[in-house]
Amino acid sequence: MTTTSPAATKAGDLRTGVQRFGTFLSGMIMPNIAAFIAWGFITMLFIPAGFFGAETPFPGWHWAPVAEIIGGGGDSAVIGWQGAMTALAEGDGGNIFAYVGLVGPMVTYLLPLLIANTAGRMVYGERGGVVATIATMGVIVGTNIPMFLGAMIMGPLAAWITKQMDRLWDGKIRPGFEMLVNNFSAGILGMILAILGFFAFGPVMLGISAVLGAAVDWLVSLSLLPIVSIIVEPAKVLFLNNAINHGVFTPLGIEQAAENGKSILFLIEANPGPGLGLLLAFTFFGVGAAKASAPGAAIIQFFGGIHEIYFPYALSKPTTILALIAGGAAGVTTNMILGGGLAFPAAPGSIIAVTAAAIGSGVGNLLVVYLSVVVAAAVTFLITGVILRASRKSDLAAEGDTFGAAIAQTEANKGKSSAAMDALRASSGSAANAAAPAAVATDRRIENVVFACDAGMGSSAMGASVLRNRFKKAGVDGITVTNQAIANLDGTADLVITQQQLTDRAKAQSPNSIHVSVDNFMNSPKYEEVVEMVREQRGTEA
Template identity: 45%
Template sequence: MKNKVQSFGKFLSSMVMPNIGAFIAWGFLTALFISTGWFPNDRLATIVDPMLMYLLPILVGYTGGKVVGGDRGAVMGAIATIGVVVGSDQTMLIGGMIMGPIGGWVIKKFDEQVDGKIPAGFEMLINNFSIGILGMILAIIGYYLIGPVMSAVLVVLESGVQFLIDNTLLPLVAIFIEPAKVLFLNNAINHGIFTPLGAEQVSEAGKSIMYMIESNPGPGLGVLAAYWAFSQDKITKSSAPGAIIIHFFGGIHEIYFPYVLMNPVILLAPMAGSAAAIFFYSITGAGLSFAASPGSIIAFLAAAPRGETLLVLAGVAIAAVVSFLVAAPIVKMGGKKSLDDAKDDVKSMKSTTAPVAIEGKVSQVIFACDAGMGSSAMGATKFRNRIAPLNLGIKVTNSSVDNVPAGTDIVVCQAALQDRARKSAPNAQLVVINNFLADPALDALFAQVEAMATGETAPAEESVKADSKKKILIADGIVLGCTATTKEEAIQSAGKLLNKLGYVDATYVPAMLEREKTVSTYMGFGVAIPHGTAAAKDAVKKSGIVMLQFPNGVSFGDEDAQLVFGIAGVGDEHLDLLAKIGEMMEDESNLSALKTTTDVEKVLAMLG
């Protein structure tokens, strides 16, 4: 049921989001030049109504038709939409959302029926006339039937919204909005529902409270501030300030969803903050002139009507303060809950942080989010910059989770979107993360990509491969009951053992220390996998892994590692064992046994 709601919501928002720039252009014209705007101008104000009545609905219908029926569907969607636009005296954004996809579906079905049956030489004639005739029919249906019906529906919806506002009941909407947002329905709610309703209100009053309900950055700010101030988990606490900047100023609200999911009771905080802000905006009559997208404080204030900037800012502050006050005691009582405890419904996120064993050549990595514009763009940029020094020629970009490009080798997405990612890219390897800012799965992916830069082509003969894999981890490469005071000391011990066993020469050890200065090799769950830099690939003689056990732990920054796997890789010979280590990290009992056992043979048996 949840997936169906997500798909429907995504479908609605997919018709609006590509056209947000047009909505913003209309919004600025409204905010600046209508009679109550910043710079009233009667001539420029005449652009406002035609954009709202014609341009925006037709763009929505065009996009909806294209989503369903491609380029021909887009033209059909636009033709069909003009019927409902002219057949109603109200703004037909919702009409475009209906007629656009219908137009795309009709021409798609027509093309399927005539596929292979058109006589040679008549293709252009039939293609053009089919759109012309079918589009005309849909436009007439829209004019006489859909337009009047949608007008009546809009009257009912507007009356309902006005009833909620007049009776100060609109804050109750927050009870439903905030839980829906953390299920990644934020774009669907804002652009599929509130944007069309808000546009109608703006056409009459020059502003709308509907634009303020989902996009207010205050509730999320309060949650993140509470984790920054009171979280007992060091990684979560240290990641919160960066998340605040990205959420509040960048407008990427998805960044705070994992902080809510790690302790669902926290939902009470943004719900309370949002309700308080909506109540404030309701009693003061505040509104925005256009959709604040993304939900950055910059966009939020830019959409404020003349003379209401401080009023709009006050509502954001109220939401943040209330959200913080509710979240603070919950975070305190949550103990050491970390981002790794965030869950997608009942699915634990812990299984997503294990090292990734990359299979085959990687040429394209896609970071995917719901809309393909916010958190995915940020994640792709960070990872692209991170791997740039390796010069591997890997393309790293972002897309919507439902439209992953063909030929993608690896898809990186958040846990709540993994089912959609698998459906969209069934042949791609999936890396499921929790936080685009700091996630062990991203560190593991980087380690694997870096290993590709240090490796050489593995021997072609299967017998040679099999023999090399057997010798990657041997009994002499396992040392139990170690002690170390610093991570540098532990890494040196691992490097010296790799050198002693003939896997690397002595220059590899300082390269391991240099690698640790760049990005921590701590993977989570008490496991670290130190290895050399890309420049040290010539120091690797053959693939090998050593394991050092530190029962009392050794500090790797904010966390302690009890297991340190020193890695030297040629080609992909060591990846099977890394995958096995990843599997062990998913099983807490086996992982605990590795950390405490005094039997080397048991370690060999457990790691295969």
Template identity: 45%
Template sequence: MRETIQKVGGRLAGMVIPNIGAFIAWGLITALVIPPGWLAELGIIGAETADTLTGNLVGPMLKYLLPVLIAYTGGKMVHGHRGGVLGAIAVFGVIGGAAFELSSGAAGDPPQFLGAMVIGPLAGWVMKQIDDFLEPRTPAGFEMLYNNFSQGFAGLGLTFVGYWVIGPVMSAVATAFGNMVEGITDAGLLPLADIPIEVGKVLFLNNAINHGVLTPLGTAEVAEAGKSIYFMLESNPGPGLGLLLAYWFAGSGLAKLSAPGAAIVHFFGGIHEVYFPYVLMNPVMIVAMWAGGISADIVFVATDAGLVGPPAPGSIFAYLPLLPSGGGAAGVLIGIAVGAAASFFVGSILLRMFPVKDMKDTDADADIGDALEHIPGISTV
């Protein structure tokens, strides 16, 4: 059972890792332009230009570019370029068919990273079945006609499958996680909210949870108290940093080699997505994330910590300008440090008890190993 879960997690991670550069580019653009972005803070651009760039660059990249890249990679893993192209076509159905509406009335259309991970490999498999059936039966000279039309009709069908089937399923998943987090926070059990938050994050539902639940709650609290803890429940970079440091300290193979670079990207760049594959490849590590997140949240509650606005992206650099001037800044920084220490401690123990196999040991791990081969500075030999 554990090997099956690791195999599935490894394949999910293999769809993300080759596209980390795109996530970094999106994160940098977000940090520069989304209000209050660095360019606006430095006076290089005005507020109106920042809003325009946010709507024309940040939003479309998050909603369309990143899911398309993931779906393409998932399809390519199964059936090469043709599978990848079909995955890129089909994911638009998921994007158009997915939305969420929480019990509080909050609604939105979260980025479909998880949906892309579902329909990408499915599209690759469908394309492979079609090719295997039709290629031996295609008359000579009609190959181009066959290639284009078979892929086009398959894209037509899978796009509607994504819109009417997979999209609504993704909507239900996002809504369930959002309502769960909302219910826990409404009950006053803030530290325990980290349990569904971290599970949702590694399933790439972090934007739905953050923007659909936590940011509205935080905005309302800021209007009353001038700061809010809700802005830190999902965006805290401490636990992810501790997890990656644990892999560097107690991991092995490619995971150990790639962890230091991922830690820098995560903590300073605010791209939390870089640590999700490290949980997916060894799902027991979610316990380390819970330990770090709950510990940090307890510190935040005990010290009455909070931020004056939502950090975007969730990096330490985004946190610093949002520290409250009237007190509570120390609690924020201590909470981040405690979260990192707790996830590092628990993660190191878990990696000793449940070590990650060398990603090249089996065919099941080949996808993530192949993905890491394309990251400069990492040797898979």
């Protein structure tokens, strides 16, 4: 009989709690990354030092005097859209961006309000999102700075308060008055929270932002920023990085980028160099399944930006985490000394996304960023190579599928499987890729199939695409196959497909649906069983 100590249980609970917190934070940020990228491109194109700015590094590219784009300076707040249309009619269309002042309003209002709305929806649906947006507007106006931390706190809080308020009169409203009560109660609560945010919550968040900003400035002034890698790199391997990256680095980085045009904070966690160096070292010095799968993993990590694919390699040889720390610190040091940074978050952490976010600050900045990636990769590669060479004999003599166990441990740390881990199983031939038990037959007619995962994107979207193609090849029509987050399951799905670690959560969210668990979203034997089940229901011949 296996027992678990109370200390181990508490540590696991703490890790799970931090992981959920990180997942919640990333859930607020990730759906809005496209807006961050749009703002970043507008910034790097039209600020004075941008491609089309007054100080453009490319002679002859200057479009218009667009200095006011950084925040609506001068007469832009007065001229607005009417002035912009007049400018366009008079042939001065290049000044439209200056008149409207895109950069300032976007970073001050649009981005925080998008975060607040997303957070509110995560807590209490559309109603929570509306109240969260209203409340956060009060915080923004009360501080008049990009209030990302305020949005990430006020948004969920306002939605939670709305949820508790609705419980007070749940089932007590007379028929016909539901819309009246719901609209007025949300409006009044939103007004109260916006006023509180303006006078009370906003100043508090302003103080917190100032303290965090001062802490970062202090680390930079003392050249201590690289020591952050001691926290970040192990946290990545344990899937605890989201709480740090999206909770601190992204909000502070956006504020720095709005002021300086770029920020080093966007590269502390997203730098693909350490992961690339680790995987290259396993390619040359590893053994067995890890060595065989490392080249493909390196391509996915470096160009696709899926950093989690190198986590099993680090877990299979925990001492290599020291190499990741050293490589991460080396990359941060390079950017700190030479002034490298990104104009907006690189999401995912692909060299392609890093390039797009770095090039706006000039070719010199891009070269510095590239150098930081190369230095980080080289340092990690050298240290990992030494570690692997020193333990090569014992690794070759070891018995059992240690790399497969590391993949399983990675999924346990994350709390779910993913397409990246499935790809590692397939490429390494790991025993962890064993087929799952057969699906349970049912008499319920299947018309609506949903792939569900934590975020409702990524691996579940790929799985849905695979099953659609299976249905198409089998000649089965009339089946809707979609993907969504588990939290958004509403019980209407006839069949819900999840990875094994998430099935219990999916059953609790949609108890009346048929549930099928798979190990591999990309290539599961369960798909053929589902297709055959539907064919039999429809009377379709093979």
